[in-house]
Amino acid sequence: MSKERTFSIVKPDAVLAGKTGAIVQHLTDGGLKPIAMKLVHLSQEQAKGFYHVHRERPFFGDLVKFMTSGPCLVQVLEGENAIAKNRELMGATDSKKAAAGTIRQKFGTDIERNAAHGSDAPETAKYEIGFFFSGAELAALGVTP
Ligand code: CMP
Numbered sequence: 001m002s003k004e005r006t007f008s009i010v011k012p013d014a015v016l017a018g019k020t021g022a023i024v025q026h027l028t029d030g031g032l033k034p035i036a037m038k039l040v041h042l043s044q045e046q047a048k049g050f051y052h053v054h055r056e057r058p059f060f061g062d063l064v065k066f067m068t069s070g071p072c073l074v075q076v077l078e079g080e081n082a083i084a085k086n087r088e089l090m091g092a093t094d095s096k097k098a099a100a101g102t103i104r105q106k107f108g109t110d111i112e113r114n115a116a117h118g119s120d121a122p123e124t125a126k127y128e129i130g131f132f133f134s135g136a137e138l139a140a141l142g143v144t145p
Contacts, residue, residue, distance in 0.1 A: 004082040005035070007128035009117040012070035015039070019107045020073050023116060026103055030089040032082055036133055036141050037075035042068050050131055059112065066112055074132045076143065083125055086118040 010023050024034060042050070047067040054060050077086060091102025095114045098105035108115035119125035129138075138144075 003078065003080060004122070004125075005076055005078050005129065006032075006082040006086045006125045007119045007132070008032075008075045008077050008086060010073035010075075011113070011115055011117060012066065012072055013109065013113040014107045014115040015073060016070045017107070019115070023103055023107060024073070024075075026106075027077060027086065027089060030085060032077040032079040032086055032089070034075045035078045035143050036138060037073060038132075039071045040074055040132065041071045044068055050128070062112060076129050076133065076138075083119055083122065087120070090116045090118050 008027065010020050014020065014023055024037075028034070040046075044064060047064040048055070051060065051063055051067070054063060057063075079085060089103055091098030091104040093104070093114060094111040095104045095108030096110055098108070098114075103116050104114045106115075119128050135145075
């Protein structure tokens with residue numbers, strides 16, 4: 001077991017439904033502590049850039065439209081095995097297939113409107129944290145590299 005950081009998004013469906021607090025509580029109860037967070041309304045460029053690995057996929061346009069439809073909560077989570085733990089707490093990508101009691105099952109609707117995003121690997125976590133939080137912002141919060 002090792003302390004790790006990961007990146008998390010509470011997506012526009014969950015923010016607009018007033019579920020931000022419940023999702024943060026779920027993550028915290030699961031052992032993940034938010035050490036940086038902010039609400040952001042993604043621009044087209046930000047959404048396209050963040051999800052650039054999916055740019056050739058048929059769902060890319062809809063994904064960008066959804067992710068720019070309202071504010072998101074972006075956050076850095078810290079805890080033991082944070083990357084795997086966050087993915088376990090979120091459940092399967094498709095909310096319809098996510099296990100009972102997981103964030104995506106409780107707060108999402110389907111594979112697109114799935115309430116939350118979490119990094120899938122250490123390199124991705126580093127990239128995604130840096131995509132939304134500058135070194136200066138993190139340092140101001142006491143989050144050191
Ligand atoms: P996320 O974890 O944010 O990473 C990429 C997102 O693309 C994923 O959650 C889903 O919301 C979305 N996604 C993945 N596969 C599909 C699909 N087949 N149809 C629609 N959206 C998808």
